[in-house]
Amino acid sequence: MAKEVKLFGIWASPFIRRVELSLKLKGIPYEYIEEDLSNKSPLLLNYNLTHKKVPLLVHNEEPMAESLVIFEYLDEAWENNPLLPHDPYQRTMAHFYAKFIEEKLSRGIRKEKEQAMEEVQQLKILEDELKGKQFFSGQRIGYVDIAANVLLWFHMMGEITGEKTLTTDKFPIINGWIEKPLKMDVVNECLIPKEKRQDWIELSRKVAGCASNDINLRDHGENYLF
């Protein structure tokens, strides 16, 4: 029998792994379908509402796109293991910081180096917010920590290429925070396996400079990683 939750994605994208991590943390069974960007599956094309983008999640035939939007859905539709705080103000802060990481930091890091560094200075705000905390909302991994997995991927890229954006001496707390989830098996399951990391770096370099957040599976076969 087909599973009720389907996730369409590509192996090389942190945005898709972010959705997988949420599914695993909440214990939701799902079927993962790897897409070939140059030869999209008829199943994916069928859900045209979502502009042929990945990640695409389908629950009981209802399609949805955008990793953080999907995240909210999962946390609302499955009540166990909540990943967002219950308190309205704490939720708001989580939403604010996830948006902040998404827009200011992860996009900033991908821009021209000089401009990027200016935006990275905003990390100071996050550094202050994280002081004395285990995870963003307390003792358990949650929404903001999962949203920040994009930073973990850039960190992983820096480890391989030597071009580090988040230097340990400038942002020791953020560095510690980013690496903390690495102690969890479930997080490691949602990272690029060691043997594929060199391929990933090469693929990423090919598409560097692309501003799109999620991945458009374009007809002319362009591959967008981030």
Next chain:
Amino acid sequence: MAKEVKLFGIWASPFIRRVELSLKLKGIPYEYIEEDLSNKSPLLLNYNLTHKKVPLLVHNEEPMAESLVIFEYLDEAWENNPLLPHDPYQRTMAHFYAKFIEEKLSRGIRKEKEQAMEEVQQLKILEDELKGKQFFSGQRIGYVDIAANVLLWFHMMGEITGEKTLTTDKFPIINGWIEKPLKMDVVNECLIPKEKRQDWIELSRKVAGCASNDINLRDHGENYLF
């Protein structure tokens, strides 16, 4: 006695009016504080967590930024007149389309004309979604309609300058949808008054090309409208 909800903003921004509209629709009493961008109030600067941006909402001394994040807070903290659908999938669609309007459309319209037009083509998706609907989620104004007030402002700008992006012949349903809230007094209260529209156009032209969504009250006195 000071009201418990304070909103800091500037008159010329649709993002601030979006928050005001939500407050009015939910019947939440608030105090509005108009900021002078070249001479920020000590009260605003005091809430440094929010990066000195407007809109800034303060509830019981807790500050928060980003218009759609604030919107979510208001709808959660005040249960009356809910503006987001209760059903998890309908909520997800509302989140998706608000993000879509925010990122793809309102930013797209502000970009270089040619690139903008490509993104505006995505309006076709929204046009289809709105077929046969009064407001986005049914008979009452809600989250997506409020998020789309940015489009209403561009529409209003087009009416004055003659440079229309959303042409009625191409997107009749969207045009009808955008104008529908104009029949509501509360929406008109949250628009630029007629006598100030020419000033607003001139101010907007001065800051055209700025990619920032909310407004940074920068030390060097640069004014960002959108």
